[in-house]
Amino acid sequence: MADSPIRVGFVGAGANTRLRHIPGFQALPGVELVAVANRTRESGARIADDYGIQRVEDNWRHLVEAPDIDAVCVGTWPNMHRDVTVAALEAGKHVLCEARMARNADEGREMLAASRKAPHLVAQVVPSPFTLEYDSTLAAMVRGGRLGDILAVEVHVGQSFVDKTAPLHWRQDADVSGNNILTMGIWYEAMMRWLGTARRVTAMATTVVPRRRDDDGNWHEVKVPDHVDILATLGGGGIAHLRFSSVTGLAPQTELWIFGSEGTLRFEPDAGRLTAGGRGDQELSEVAVPAEERVGWRVEEEFVNAIRGREEVTRTTFEDGVRYMEFTDAVSRSAVTGQTVDVAEL
Numbered sequence: 001m002a003d004s005p006i007r008v009g010f011v012g013a014g015a016n017t018r019l020r021h022i023p024g025f026q027a028l029p030g031v032e033l034v035a036v037a038n039r040t041r042e043s044g045a046r047i048a049d050d051y052g053i054q055r056v057e058d059n060w061r062h063l064v065e066a067p068d069i070d071a072v073c074v075g076t077w078p079n080m081h082r083d084v085t086v087a088a089l090e091a092g093k094h095v096l097c098e099a100r101m102a103r104n105a106d107e108g109r110e111m112l113a114a115s116r117k118a119p120h121l122v123a124q125v126v127p128s129p130f131t132l133e134y135d136s137t138l139a140a141m142v143r144g145g146r147l148g149d150i151l152a153v154e155v156h157v158g159q160s161f162v163d164k165t166a167p168l169h170w171r172q173d174a175d176v177s178g179n180n181i182l183t184m185g186i187w188y189e190a191m192m193r194w195l196g197t198a199r200r201v202t203a204m205a206t207t208v209v210p211r212r213r214d215d216d217g218n219w220h221e222v223k224v225p226d227h228v229d230i231l232a233t234l235g236g237g238g239i240a241h242l243r244f245s246s247v248t249g250l251a252p253q254t255e256l257w258i259f260g261s262e263g264t265l266r267f268e269p270d271a272g273r274l275t276a277g278g279r280g281d282q283e284l285s286e287v288a289v290p291a292e293e294r295v296g297w298r299v300e301e302e303f304v305n306a307i308r309g310r311e312e313v314t315r316t317t318f319e320d321g322v323r324y325m326e327f328t329d330a331v332s333r334s335a336v337t338g339q340t341v342d343v344a345e346l
Contacts, residue, residue: 003030004030005030005031005032006030006031006032006070006071006304006307006308007032007034007068007069007070007071008025008031008032008033008034008069008070008071008072008073009034009035009036009037009057009063009064009066009069009071009072009073009093010022010033010035010036010037010047010053010072010073010075011036011037011060011063011064011072011073011074011075011076011080011084011088012037012038012039012060012074012075012076012077012080012084012098013036013038013043013044013047013075014075014076014077014098016075016098016126017073017075017098018047018050018051020126020297020299020300021073021075021096021126021299021300022047022051022053024297024299024300024301025073025300025304026051026052027300028300028301028304030304031304032054033051033052033053033054034053034054034055034066034068034069035053035054035055035056035057035063035066035069036048036053036055036056036057036063037056037057037058037059037060037062037063038056041056041058044056044057060080060084061087064084064087064088064091064093065087065091069093070093070094070307071093071094071095071096071122071303071307072084072088072093072094072095072096073096073098074088074095074096074097074098075098076098077170077176077177078100078101078102078103078176078177078178078180079103079175079176079177079178081097081098081100081101081102081103081107081111082102082103082107082108082110082111084097085097085111085114085123086110086111086114089114089115089117089118089121089123090114090118092118092121093121094121094122094123094303094307095115095121095122095123095124096122096124096126096299096300096303097111097123097124097125097126097321098125098126099125099126099127099128099185099186099189099316099321100177100178100180100185100186100324100325100328101125101318101321101322101324101325102178102321102325103174103176103177103178103179104178104179104325104328104329105322105325105326105328105329105344107178107325108318108321108322108325108326109322111123111318111321111322112318112319112321112322115318122303122306122307122313123313123317123318124299124302124303124306124313124315124316124317124318125316125317125318125320125321126299126316127189127299127315127316128186128187128189128190128316129297130186130187130190130269131190131193131267131269132295132296132297132315133272133289133293133294133295133296134267134274134289134294135190135193135194135295136293136295137274137287137289137290137293138193138194138265138267138274139193139194141194141263141265141276141287142194142195142258142260142265143194145262146260146262146263146276146278147258147259147260147261147262147263147264147265147276148260148261148262148263149237149238149260149261149262150195150234150236150237150238150258150259150260151237151238151239151259151260151261152238152239152240152241152257152258152259153191153195153234153238153239153240153241153242153256153257153258153259154240154241154255154256154257154259155187155191155240155241155242155243155255155256155257156243156251156252156254156255157182157183157187157243157244157245157254158182158227158243158244158245158246158247158248158251158254159248159249159250159251159252159253159254160246160247160248160249161247161249161250162208162209162226162246162247162249163246164208164209166212167212167213167214167215168212168213168214168215168220168222171224172212172222172224173220173222173224174223174224177224178328179325179328179329179331179332180224180328181205181224181225181228181244181328181331181332182228182244182245182246183244184228184230184242184244184328184331185324185325185327185328187242187244188242188324188327188328189316189320189321189324191240191256192320192323192324195234195236195240195258196234196235196236197234197235197323197327197343197345198232198233198234198235198240198327198330198343199232199233199234199235199342199343200232200233200330200340200341200342200343201230201231201232201233201327201330201331201334201340201341201343202230202231202232202334202339202340202341203228203229203230203231203331203332203334203335204228204229204335204338205225205227205228205229205335206225206226206227206228207222207223207224207225207226208226208227208247209222209226210222225335226245226246226247227243227244227245227246227247227248228242228243228244228245228331228335229241229242229243230242230243230244230331230334232327238259253268253270253271254268254269254270255267255268255269256269262278262279263276263277263278263279264276264277264278264284265287266284273286274286274287274289275287299315302314302315319346322346323346326343326344326345326346327343329344330342330343330344
């Protein structure tokens with residue numbers, strides 16, 4: 001398909017699809033937005049009208065099987081990712097799947113198996129965006145030895161007070177969202193790019209509001225924690241302490257620290273600042289990130305280029321998607337059982 005038009009269909013058009021994916025595809029030459037299937041025909045029709053998509057499908061299966069669709073962008077909630085992805089790959093379509101990959105590692109592995117049965121098709125998970133402009137520099141500093149041996153990692157995310165009256169969000173519904181907790185999976189995916197995978201985890205979690213009403217006023221048990229603390233043994237050495245919370249009001253802004261035998265690194269995503277210092281320094285100093293390394297968001301471009309055979313998917317492969325799902329599953333098991341859990345290997 002080096003020169004042919006690439007015809008894209010959208011199954012689910014949530015906030016990120018409307019913010020990122022549809023405009024991203026529209027900006028690329030030779031890409032046509034052919035069809036959309038949303039939760040209702042009415043919402044699909046609004047999206048088609050707003051973004052110039054050619055038609056609306058009532059059933060997502062009709063879309064993935066349509067002969068005039070080459071690639072499917074899966075923008076549903078995680079509970080549908082496996083079914084849509086597997087069906088699309090079996091129908092001969094390339095797949096860009098919104099993160100998180102699935103509800104759990106078993107579903108992620110089914111998606112990976114389907115992609116391996118069709119190696120001529122591109123299968124990509126939408127990447128964690130927090131560190132895209134800094135990944136090359138972070139990887140070079142960690143793997144290049146500037147920090148020495150990695151001994152400890154600290155990540156703290158969350159600055160809000162608990163809201164006991166808010167309705168149930170889909171991210172708090174385990175049947176929809178799966179084993180992920182807050183932004184745990186998306187941060188772990190980013191960290192894998194420079195620190196590798198974890199081997200073992202010990203987690204403690206709490207659900208501060210055990211029951212919430214949905215938008216229709218019906219009560220639901222909340223099984224996704226509001227706060228989790230994780231200790232992880234990294235495959236390359238060192239211990240990571242990760243905290244993700246929606247109950248830590250007025251906490252410091254999100255930051256990541258990497259402590260090595262020869263240097264320390266601090267990343268502040270909200271400020272867009274990377275600082276570091278070495279043995280003998282009195283304080284951290286700014287790390288210059290070259291403009292050519294600030295790649296940023298190019299998900300749709302990478303997907304289309306991979307279909308055209310111009311590059312391979314790196315952000316994010318289905319293999320890496322399964323790796324971060326294995327981590328979320330291990331954290332969930334540890335939090336429930338109170339035991340240290342090994343992270344399954346791919």
